Amino acid sequence: MKKILVLGMLLLLVFGGVAAAQEKSDPLSRWKPDFDPSGAEHTYMLSNVSHPGIEGVAVGYRIRDRVWELSDGRLYVDFRPLSQLGGEKDVIRKLKMGAVQGMLCSSVAAANVADTLGIVNLPYIVDTFDKLDTFRNTPGLWEPFKNSAQRSGIMVSDITGYGTYGWATTTPVRNLDEAGTVNFRIAQAPVNTDTYKAWGLKFTVMPWPDVPQALQTGVIDGLDHTPIVCNLTKKFDVAKHFTRVDYAQGLFVHLMNRRWFQKLPGDLQQILLDVIAEESAAARQATREQQKEQIAAAESAGVTFYQLSAVDKAALQKSAAPVYENWKKKIGPQYFDLVRTTLNGN
Numbered sequence: 001m002k003k004i005l006v007l008g009m010l011l012l013l014v015f016g017g018v019a020a021a022q023e024k025s026d027p028l029s030r031w032k033p034d035f036d037p038s039g040a041e042h043t044y045m046l047s048n049v050s051h052p053g054i055e056g057v058a059v060g061y062r063i064r065d066r067v068w069e070l071s072d073g074r075l076y077v078d079f080r081p082l083s084q085l086g087g088e089k090d091v092i093r094k095l096k097m098g099a100v101q102g103m104l105c106s107s108v109a110a111a112n113v114a115d116t117l118g119i120v121n122l123p124y125i126v127d128t129f130d131k132l133d134t135f136r137n138t139p140g141l142w143e144p145f146k147n148s149a150q151r152s153g154i155m156v157s158d159i160t161g162y163g164t165y166g167w168a169t170t171t172p173v174r175n176l177d178e179a180g181t182v183n184f185r186i187a188q189a190p191v192n193t194d195t196y197k198a199w200g201l202k203f204t205v206m207p208w209p210d211v212p213q214a215l216q217t218g219v220i221d222g223l224d225h226t227p228i229v230c231n232l233t234k235k236f237d238v239a240k241h242f243t244r245v246d247y248a249q250g251l252f253v254h255l256m257n258r259r260w261f262q263k264l265p266g267d268l269q270q271i272l273l274d275v276i277a278e279e280s281a282a283a284r285q286a287t288r289e290q291q292k293e294q295i296a297a298a299e300s301a302g303v304t305f306y307q308l309s310a311v312d313k314a315a316l317q318k319s320a321a322p323v324y325e326n327w328k329k330k331i332g333p334q335y336f337d338l339v340r341t342t343l344n345g346n
Helices: 002-025 055-070 088-097 115-121 129-137 139-147 190-199 208-217 227-232 258-263 266-300 310-319 321-331 333-344
Strands: 042-047 075-080 102-106 154-164 166-169 184-186 203-205 222-225 241-244 249-257 304-307
Touching (some): 042 055, 042 088, 055 102, 055 154, 055 266, 075 266, 088 102, 088 249, 115 139, 115 321, 115 333, 129 154, 129 249, 139 154, 139 333, 154 258, 154 266, 184 190, 190 203, 190 310, 190 321, 222 227, 227 266, 266 304, 321 333
Parallel strands (some): 042 075, 042 102, 184 203, 184 222, 241 304
Antiparallel strands (some): 102 249, 154 249, 166 222, 166 241
């Protein structure tokens, strides 16, 4: 009996090691479909730059599996996360040409597609999970956002997220005075650049793949991002402090090539849109829970969290006034005011 138990333990170790090695060599191995997509009549190639460990990214696989089932194998959603199809600017270009049919585009990059899409990244407008749900579920707010990229031949089908933005730093940042000593990495996006200029904070615009080395070498000592992303991508290994600024929701905007969609049979169009809507709503809810889980996990691993005071948040909002005025002109005054008044009452 002892020999059998020992043998069983050895087999578990061996197979566990093989599985771990396989996942290390292929980080997407556990998300492979359990069906053969080669017989599909239509393929929807969907891109994303991030890891499916993030609920707002994993939605791509859930969409894939449900669409396959409901379409009886006629439509295959070929989801490609982890920048398999290139960086976001490159994929946006491919999306407009139709070389890629869909994209879960980060909200920071989405403003490069249409100015109106930038409204979700402006500070303290769509800054909480509840406001995001209101924004998505209020037709007067959602429809103009959804239709804003039509001139580029792009549809906005839905939206998911990756948590609430704050600052991961190598030293404590408990207030704006301490923030003034930090060089923050920000995304290559117009809203972010305008915001950090208005805030008067030191920043460096940097591609995401360059961040780990820049943190380790001290080129930057702060990172503008969310707890979910910072924990799952190991940024907290170096930046062991996080300030909850809570100024915006990190979002993935589901963009789709309109010409490709219009050529799809009507029943498949409906299946695809219905599944995207249902799974995106579920992903938004799951993101709420994932943020709590990732903050707890980070705290247990030694990361210290700080809450920026209401006074400092009000100061950030006040100093962002020029950003609001600039983007109000780009987005359109009537829609900008409607969103801001509906969500914030001002």
